[in-house]
Amino acid sequence: MDLQMVILNFPYFVSIILFSMGTLIVLTQPNLVKKVIGINIMETSIFLFFIAVGNAHGGVPPIFDANTPHVLYVNPLPSVMMLTGIVVSFSVTAFALALIVKLYIYYGTISAPNFMKLK
């Protein structure tokens, strides 16, 4: 693995690092809002990964132009899939925040160790 390859493929490395960070935050942070932020970091890293998969080096936006028929297009499908992914991530965040508000009303705190115990 040479340096050239690492530089060309840096979005993949960034997305893996962000994914690990996000998962770690969800699992270890006691603060519930921070957990939700961790979920968002994790999902954003996946979006980055998908868009990096769709990218072609030197590609142009996939809009057909009759004058230049044989150019390299960027794959639009992963980006479109990620629009769905963003919607899903948004709804999960909204739902989680609503639950956290309700828990705050019950317990007066948003710090998980005070009530989330394993039984």
Next chain:
Amino acid sequence: MDVTISKLPFYCVIIPLIASFCMPVLARWKKEFCAPLATLATAAVFTLTLIIGYQVITDGPLAYHVSGWSPPWGIEIVVESLSSLMISLISGICLVILVYSFVAVKFELERIVTGWYYTAFLLCLSGMIGLVISNDIFNMYVLIEITGISACALVTAKGTRMATEAALKYLLLATIGSGFILFGIGFIYMITGHLNITFIAIELAQVKDTYPIIIWTTLSFFVVGFGVKAALFPLHLWLPDAHSSAPSPSSAVLSSLVVKVYIIAFLKILFIAFGLEIFHETFIRHLIIVLAVIAMLSGSFFAFVQIELKRRLAYSTVAQIGYIFLGIGLGTPWGLAAGMLHIVVHAFMKTCLFLCAGAIAYQTGRKQVNEFAGMGYKMPITMGAFTIASFSMVGIPLFGGFISKYGLALGSLEAGLPSIILVIILSGLLNATYYFPIIGQAYFSQDDHTGHSAEQGPNKFQKDQLPISMLAPIVIVALGIIYLGIFPGTALNFINQTIATLL
């Protein structure tokens, strides 16, 4: 093939979806119409699935291209015989549970959330059916999220402290799981360029030697992702809280159906997309078998120490998920068939047990396993159904559970792992240790509380008898368990047709 027939699976997804969006509006206007409309929609879906099942068993798999786009690009729906069995199971069990919900929802939920409860229920039904019949992995991801979020909504419907806590835990862990699944889908798309399972299978067979590390990574991501979703043992942490704090009709859906559809999706990805060669070349098979064995034993151990009935049932689900994964891990014709049969049988058993638990709490207000003295005389039909389901859980012949455990034992002989049989027997005995004390108490010991509560007069939780709409579903499901035990051929016929094409 007739065009209208091939469209039917699509209607199975769309009817509950439309009905679910009508519910909140209807709830503002006429609250009492929600339950009948939801039941009607589910009954319509159930009828459609029966027609589909008949069609599939006579004419072979149905395929439908959504809005006319052909497979590599468009979304494809494929119903083979296993999926047709599963969609009839899902809609049938949901129908039974909805009938039970008529009274149970009024008893367990606040009046204001009734409409939203049915919204979440129908959304969950639509997501589950879609997940089983979809042949496109990104579409699967979206349906996984629909099922997951609406399942969280079903847990939180009760609005208590425990339920909210459990729902948040479920939501966070399930989102991690679906994140892993989505990452796995990204890896597959990266190396194959397809999202349709059939095309992925063709492409992966060619490139599997070029990208061995990516295939290993993808498989492990899918095992973790679907493991969290389906509550495979070390990843089951959300399940006991969520399933025990939800209202009983929700617990029945969650425990008997929601965790299973992820296993079917996993089976499809593992055996169709990756194919048998990768399954045997990598160590994924050993990993699944080891995790399943741990789940079978430790799930039963944890269930044994619980004193709340619904928590005990929830931990029992963890153990039963182990059986199903064991069937997948064995990967032999009998092993797979028994694993899939166990999905069907366990759906009946757990629905029966959770509905009984709900009925007992409804009539007597008792929720602990040591309060069951004399219950067999007070609620003879409910306890009878409970006994049937428990016997089936333990694996006594003539009941459904026996057939699937016997099949798993045959499967482990086929796979050359006879020591697994010991684990199956041990787990069955552990099941007996935590179900039989309840039954023994119910039939063979005196109730100390009867006179006491009679003196106090009728309180909120004491009712004379169950309404027929709660009793009928319990009886139907219990009869289903006996039917599966005596005539397992019907279900096995459907299962074996698909497994013959997989292996």
